[in-house]
Structure formats: structure tokens, C-alpha cells
Amino acid sequence: MKKEASLNTTAICKTRIGAIKDTMEILSGKWKIHILGTLMQSEKMRFMDLLREVDGIAAKMLSKELQDMEMNHLIRRTVLDTKPITVEYEVTEYGKTLERIIDEIAQWGIEYRKSIYEMSE
Template sequence: MKKKEAPELSTRCRVLIQGVRDTQDLLNGKWKTPIIGALYYRGKMRFMELRRELDGIAPKMLSQELKDLEMNHLVTRTVYNTMPVTVEYDLTEYGRSLNSILDAMGEWGIKYREQMLKL
């Protein structure tokens, strides 16, 4: 029997698949999406506020994830000249553009949890 060939993907389909991969690469890891979510839903936060919000994250991990998010222009780090120094993190405008994705993930997660609890 001859093996059936998969249909050729359209250019648009290839572009969308690459876009999904790029998004996954950017948000890869256990903590990046929760960090972005905390900043999106709560607004500007200091390091320790974020750490409390993300119960279970080690300080070193939070620091690294924030650096990665800042490097990718999703989070800003603002240092205030106070004693002691105050540092706040916030989403950039580009980081805020993830709002529809975060809202959709939240809604989907709620429905999924409800469905699983019915089983």
C-alpha cells in the first residue's frame, strides 16, 4: 500500500506555526508566564512582592527570569534613588500586548479545571 502524502502547508499556515514557536520560545519555562500575569493583573511590583505572589520561586530564578523578560523587552526595571534603593518591575507596552493571550489562557484554564472536576 502506498503511503499518503501530507498536504502542502500554505505560506500563511507556516508563518502562524513559526509565530507559535517564537511565542513558546519567548515564554518558555515554568515562571515567565506567571510573572507576566502577575504584572498584568496587579501592575507594578517590587521584587519581594513578585516573589510572594509567585509562591515557590527561588530568588535567583526570579532574578534570572526578570532579566530575560527585560532583555526581550517585555518587562521594565525602574530603579529609584531612595535609601534603601527601590526597584519596581512593570510590563512594557509590548508586554501588555500579551493581554488577550493571558485572558484567553485564564478563561481556558478555568473551563478546563471545571471540566476535570466533573470527571
């Protein structure tokens, strides 16, 4: 019986670790969570608006990150029939499932900054 419980725990652990690995791969890098958080504050944003809002990101990197997130169904890219062509980005319903996690990360960061500030006084 003990061996069977151990095998079940190992399988659950491997599934959990695999899911964490997948999540980290999808959200990896310096910019994806920042971009998603920015997009979640607006319904839709154009490329240049995102470039201005995501402080420090290069246009080429923003383009790459947006492509990755679109491929993973976190954001939607819409090309509008305007002159010049306008492209808008928005978080998909699936991407919105990350909102609670991103809010928690933001809250943790606020508390972390506060604790560091208090330690330096």
C-alpha cells in the first residue's frame, strides 16, 4: 500500500512540475508579464501605445513577445482596414485567466518594495 501511495504522489508531483515548467516557458522572459499587465489595463492597444507604455522595451523585442503570446493564445492581434494600417492587441479570454496571477505578482512586488524601503531606513 505504501509503495502505491508513493507512486501516486510521484505522478502528481511530475504532473505539477511539468505544468509549472510549461507555464514558466510560456511566460518566460523579462517582458511578457509586463506586456500582459499593461494590456489588461486597457481593452485594446496599438503597437506604438504598447511601446510607449512598456518602459525600456525595444520595438523588435515587443514584436517578438507579442508574436509569442499570440501563438500561445494569450493575446489577439487585429489588423484594421485603415490607411496606414492599424494593428490592435488585446488579451484573449484565455489570457484573462492570468489576471489573478498577475495581480498577485503586482501585490507581492508592492509589499517587497515596501519591505526593502523600510529596511533601508
